[in-house]
Structures are given as structure tokens and as C-alpha cells.
Amino acid sequence: MSELLQFLISGVTVGAIYAAIALGFTLIYNASGVVNFAQGEFVVIGGMTAAALIAAGVPVILAAPIAVVAGTLVGILLYRLAIRPAGQAPLVTLIIITIGASIFLRGAMQAVFDKQIHRYDGFSGDAPLRVGGATILPQSLWIVGGSIAVFAFLAWFLNRTRAGRGIKATASNRMAAALVGINTGRAMNLSFALSAGIGALAGVLATPVTFTSYDVGVLMALKGFSATMLGGVGSPLGALAGGLLIGLIEALTAGYISSDYKDAAAFIVILLVLFLRPQGLFGARIVERV
Amino acid sequence: MAGQGTTTDVAPAGTGRREYSKSEGAGRRRIGPGLRTFLIFVALVALGALIFPSSYFYRVGTLVWINTLAVTGIVVLLGYVGLVSLGHAGFFAIGAYVTAIGPNYGIPSPLAMAGGVALAGLLALIVGRPILKLSGYYLAIATLGLGMLIWMVLSKEAWLTGGPDGMVVSGMNARNLFKMVGLSLKSAEAWYWVAGLVAAIGAAIAVNLAGSPSGRALRAIHDSDVAARSLGVDVAKAKSRAFVISAIYAAVAGALLALANGYITPDTGGFMHSVEMVTMAVLGGAASVYGALVGALILTALPQVLTVFADYEHMVLGGIMVLTMILMRRGLVPFIADLWNRRKS
Amino acid sequence: MSLEIDGIGISFGGIKAVDDVSFTAKPGEVTSIIGPNGAGKTTLFNLVSGVYAASAGRVRIDGKDVTGLPAHALARRGMARTFQNLQVFPQMSALDNVMTGCHMQEKSNLLADLLGLGPARRETDRSRASAMAALERAGLAELAHRPASEMSYGQLKRLEIARALVTGCTILLLDEPAAGCNAVETREVDDLIHAIADEGKTVVLIEHDMRMVMRISSHIVVLDQGRKIAEGGPEDIRTDPHVIAAYLGAHGAAEAEAAAHA
Structure with a gap:
């Protein structure tokens, strides 16, 4: 029983990270129709930057926000330098561009930092808390809290602020949004910035538990996709639920089946979703940009 | 044209295809377009053999032809139909590993090779069919996952695959093939010729396909899915065929690599290898087999010359993908062909 | 083969883009669909040709129910089409x-x-x-x-x-075939459509050029805001008060006059 509880705790912890990545995907997809394959790299940028700063003696309370800002800037650059110049490009082109960008960022990470695996101490120390026979790392609470905060922030931002409503309007009909005076370019820019910032934040929070290195971005992206698909593309609530479910499935696979194949769980879920319920649990199918 | 085209993209380019329709417009066909491509490729293989000074060059040359073959499969999928696969290295590795494992269980190499190719094709069929009914994004994501799964199996099942360190491939040597017809070649030369000839056959088949009824349907899907449907094309089925064909190309290339190298590692099935194949196609021009050749040549030969390539492999590959898509969306071969035509006129 | 549309409809986000539209197009005739912009004409084509799935109604070819068949299957039953926004x-x-x-x-x-x-x-x-x-x-x-x-x-x-x-094909759906054509080309398209119908094909036409519509249609269906508001021969439509109110009236006298002199 306590074993199961332990698996559930670790499932929720990693699930919260996947949920944050999935929320980033959803934000960009909703605003622009682009599925951003470079989403996982933001997580790495956040984690690696924070790790480097902390190793250099910068206190966490400064290092964490700097890392998030760094990720956000890279997100803006990605949009300005790679996505926007492509214009109204066909789907294939956009897929190749975001993949290219993801590989480029992975290489840049290796060049700027190194090829080592990094971690730093949890924000509230690494002494595990005991909960009914299982242990929980204080950092797990940070991660789960962070994801919930991101979700709440997005819900507030998209529904209650002018800029957020601009993103939603751009998502539902770009031309109509432009006609009523919404700056759709700004909305796209903002969605890339936010989504990158969210990814970087996930990386900053997760690194003490999951570790990070320059090449984990793709795996993170894949998990984020799985979460997005499971929850239903375009639905923020779906992203949250999908992320947690993928995390739980993965933790249970690792615990009861084989830790070698825990990463396969996400892929099996993708395949099952595609075979059985392509619209996911809560959402609509990805529609091609026409 | 850079960056603003609404319709152009990695798409049916000039070279192969334009010649094709011209030759047919004339109405007489002494030499079919497939056969012509085959002969051009064979001439290029022979040219290499004439100028290569050492076995090292033959080995790099072999790699160029093997990559050309695999990338030709990407051309069929990406250039003809407009679908991106991020897991083709998985099919490549299935071809390679079945060829490598077969002889350990008493299955002769050629049979193992055929088995590996068939397995890759079957897997593509099973996985592709449901996914290809959906938008292009789904194939990219699903193949990304499939590739990782295959890589995982190859790395973890050490009893079968030797694990992360890879395995030795025993079995046939291409020299013996040439001995049968009375030619005595060095091993490296023999593999070079085998790889070159197989790549030439692969190119001829891809060119045949482009000009055939099935190929027109595929190219139609690339340009307008809706219009293709309205003309009676079963889009899901056509896409599935293209996916299987391209998986088979990758598997044959993988099997050749295993035999020619005598050694394989799980990285042949890794994500970066998949990305490399797509980058080759995108760089050269995904619409034609000549694009596949040029892309494979550049990205196989350059790392041998430039060490910066090894140090910054990711940045170079990623940078090439993004820049090609923004600056010359149809790739190098059509881009240069356009420049050439403009100068002439 | 005749094409029967029976009470077909679809809604997007609660708005009924096409609502309960019925008509029959007969072989050897040109049946035209007209109506102001946004009347749902192209959406109707997309429903009939299987691009969209209808949420209500049936489509029959020669009495055989083909509702809900995918586009390529409809093509195999003899339906072909052109596109308003060019799909070449x-x-x-x-x-x-x-x-x-x-x-x-x-x-x-x-x-x-x-x-x-x-x-x-x-x-x-x-x-x-x-x-x-x-x-x-x-x-x-x-x-x-x-x-x-x-x-x-x-x-x-x-x-x-x-x-x-x-x-x-035996059924041909043409979505604004004369758009972007000059007067001479329009005349050529006009002749071509005539010839196609004379071969015994069922032609369904969406067209804004009223002269052309009045000249070549045997039967005209008028849509407004997704609904059929009138149906009949060119003469009936020209004088139908509903049509004049909804379509010609709003569009100005010029087109009405053009139609009258066609």
C-alpha cells in the first residue's frame, strides 16, 4: 500500500512537469496553429541556466527568475527569427522549422554549458517528508504548486486580461481578430514568450528532482505531446489532466513493470489515443492550418 | 521567393520531374525516366571509383550511397506526399539489426535482410494506417515516439542486440558477390559498388513512381488534400503506401550499412539519425532523388573534412533545417536549377 | 444521374450555415445555386461532395443514399467538383x-x-x-x-x-467557374458548361454572374442565410419578390438590369 502511495506521489510530481509543458504547447497551438516541437528545449534552458548560475554561487532566489527570463527571451527569438519569417508557410515547413530550432537549441545548450548531467538542491532542502508510509520531497510540492499556479495564471490571463483575450481571439479567427484591431503579431509573440517562460519555469522547478542535461528536451517534448493528446489538443484543462495521467502511468510502469521502459509508457499512450480516441479526453483534433 | 511563398515548400521541384514530362511530351520513349536516372547514378558511382585514391574514400563513398538510399525514402514521403517522419532511423535500425541478428540464429544474411525489410514495412503499415487518417502533425509525433521506442528496445535488450555497445555483424562479404562473376575487388570497393548500385535502383524506382498513376496521386495530396479526394484518391491509403515504401527504403539502407560496416550500434536507430535523414532531404531538395543525393553527399562528406561539424553537429543540422526552410524552401538542387535557368533566359 | 438533396443542414458553433435545403438536379440540365455572399452556397457544395459531414438531411444519387460517404467514395460514384478558392x-x-x-x-x-x-x-x-x-x-x-x-x-x-x-463524372459541381474570366472567356466557359450538360451530365453551378446564370440554367435554387428561399426556372426567379428583396434588391439595380437584358 505504501509502495503504491510512493509511486503515486512520484507520478504526480513528474506529471505536474508534463502538464506544464503541455500547457505551453496548448498556448502556442491555440494562438498560432503551430505545434512547437522545440517546447522541450525551454525546459532544458530553464534547468541548465539555473544550474549554471547556482553552481557559480548565485542564490536560488535570483537564479530561478533569471533562468525563466532567459527561456522567455529564447522563445521570443524563436518566434521572431524562425517562425515569423516563414510567413503563412504550409504545415510541413512549420514542422521542419520547429524541429530544426529544437535541434539547434540542443546544440547551443551543449556549446554554452556542457554535456554533463546537472542538478541543484531543492528550494526547501532535500529532507523527505513522511506521509503515511511514503516519503515526499519538498521539491515535489514546489513542482505541483508551480503547475497549479501556471494553470491558474493562464486561466486568469486568457479570460481576464486584454492581451490574453487578444490571444484567444487570434486563435479562433486571425483575420477577424485583425479586423477588430487586435495586433495578431503581438498576440503570437506573446504566446511564444509565455509558453517558453512556462517551459523554463517547469525546468527550474523540476531539475532538483529529475536532473537535466542538454539532450533531454526531445523526451520532454514527447511526454508533453502525449499529455496534450491524451487530454485533447487545445484544451488547457485537458493539458493539466493529460500531464498528470501520463506521469502516473509512467510511475506505475516504472514501479510495477520495468523501469527500463518507463519512457515507453508515454509513447504507448500516444498510440492508443491515436487508435482509439484521436480527439483526446477533452478536446478537438488538430486541424491543419488552411 | 524567400519566406513569403504561400504555396511553395519542400515540394516537387524541377530537375527530375520537368525532364520527365518533357521527354514524354515528345511522345517517343527510347529510354524511360527510371532507366535514365539509373544510368546517371551508375555513372556517378563509376566516377567515384575512378577518382578515389584509397579505401578510406571508398568507405565514405559507401556511406554516401547508403544515406542517399535512405533519404530517397524520405523524398517519397516528404517530397512527394508532404509528410514528416521523425522516426525513420527506427526503420533503418530494424533493417540493420535483423540482418545482424539473423546469422546468430542460423539464418543466412540475405534471408535475414529480407526479413528485416519486411518487418520494417509491416510495422509501418500497422502503425501508419490509423495515424495517417489524421493531420500531418500526428505522423511526426507518432514516429518520434516510435523511433524512441525502437531505440529503447535496441539499447536495453542486450541479450539480443548487444545493448548500448552495439554488436558485430557476421555474414556475407560483398567481395564474394563479385568473385562469382570473376571480378576481384577489395572489400571496401566491393561494398561501394553494391551500395551504389542499390542506391541507383532505389532512385530509379522513386523516379518511376513519381511519373506513374500512384505517384501522381501522391503528389496531388501534397498540393491539395481536398482536391485529391474529390478526384477519387483514397488519401489515407495512398499516404499509408508512401509511408511503407519509405520505411522499406530506410530498412534496406540499414541492412546494407550493417553488412558493409560489420558493426552496428543503437545510435543508428536514434533520434538524431532520423533528424539527419530529414535534414539531408530538406537541404538537397526533398522533391527529387537528385536532392537526396546532394543532401546525403554534403552531410556525409562535410563532417569528414570539417571538425567544427563534429563539435557543433546539432547546431549545424538544426541551423541548416531552419535556414533552408526560410531561405530556399525547396532545397539546394531546385534553388540552383532556378538560378541557372534565370541566367540562361 | 440525378442528384437529390433532401433537407440537408450543418451548423458551425451554433450558427446554421446551411439549414434544411432540398432540391433535385436532373441529368442534362444546369441547376444553379444563387444567393448573396455568405448565403451558404459553397458550404452546401462541401456538404454534398463529402468535404463536411452533414448534421441533418440526406444526399441521394439516382435514389441511392450516399449521405456521409467520404469525398473519394463520392467521386467513385460519379461526382466531381471544382472549388471556389482554387484547389489546383x-x-x-x-x-x-x-x-x-x-x-x-x-x-x-x-x-x-x-x-x-x-x-x-x-x-x-x-x-x-x-x-x-x-x-x-x-x-x-x-x-x-x-x-x-x-x-x-x-x-x-x-x-x-x-x-x-x-x-x-456524371454529376459535376462547379463553384464560380467564371470568376476572374473576361467577357470572352466567360462566353467560352458558358459554352463549355452547355456542352457538358448536353452530354447528359448533371451540372450544379454556383455563379455570381447573373447574365450567365439566367442564360444557361434550367433550374435555379436561391439561398439566403443558409435557407432556400425560392426555386424555379429563370423566369420565375427573376420575378420572385423574395429573391428581389433578399438578393437583387440588396445588390443594386445594375445586376437586376443585367439579368433582365440577358
């Missing part, structure tokens, strides 16, 4: 565009196609011949080897007609 294959030559329309007649198998065997070549030769004939008919023969991306809007409209014709 821009990377291909005009000839290759039209040859693609021969897809359903081509009998070669995949293996023959890959190996460039006799059957594949023969089918390709045959497709080329019929595609050339169709291009000729559409007045585009000289442009056969030109890439579609280099052709004018009016030419592409006719290219789509040629492509639809070679499918061997």
Missing part, C-alpha cells in the same frame, strides 16, 4: 493536374508503377491522351506543359473544370 496542384504542370483527374480510370498496380512496367506506362499514356483532349476542350491546350503556378486565375478555373471532366 500548383507544383505540377497543367497536363499533370488534369492527368491526376484520371486516377479512377487508371488500372495499373503499385508494383508496376514502381518498376515502370508496361501497364503503368500504358495507363499513363492513356491518361495523357484524355487529359490533352480535356485541356483542348477547356481552351488550355497550349499551356499543357506550363506549371499551374504560372497560370492566370481564369485559366486555373478552367483547368479545374478540365480536371473534373476527365474523372468521367
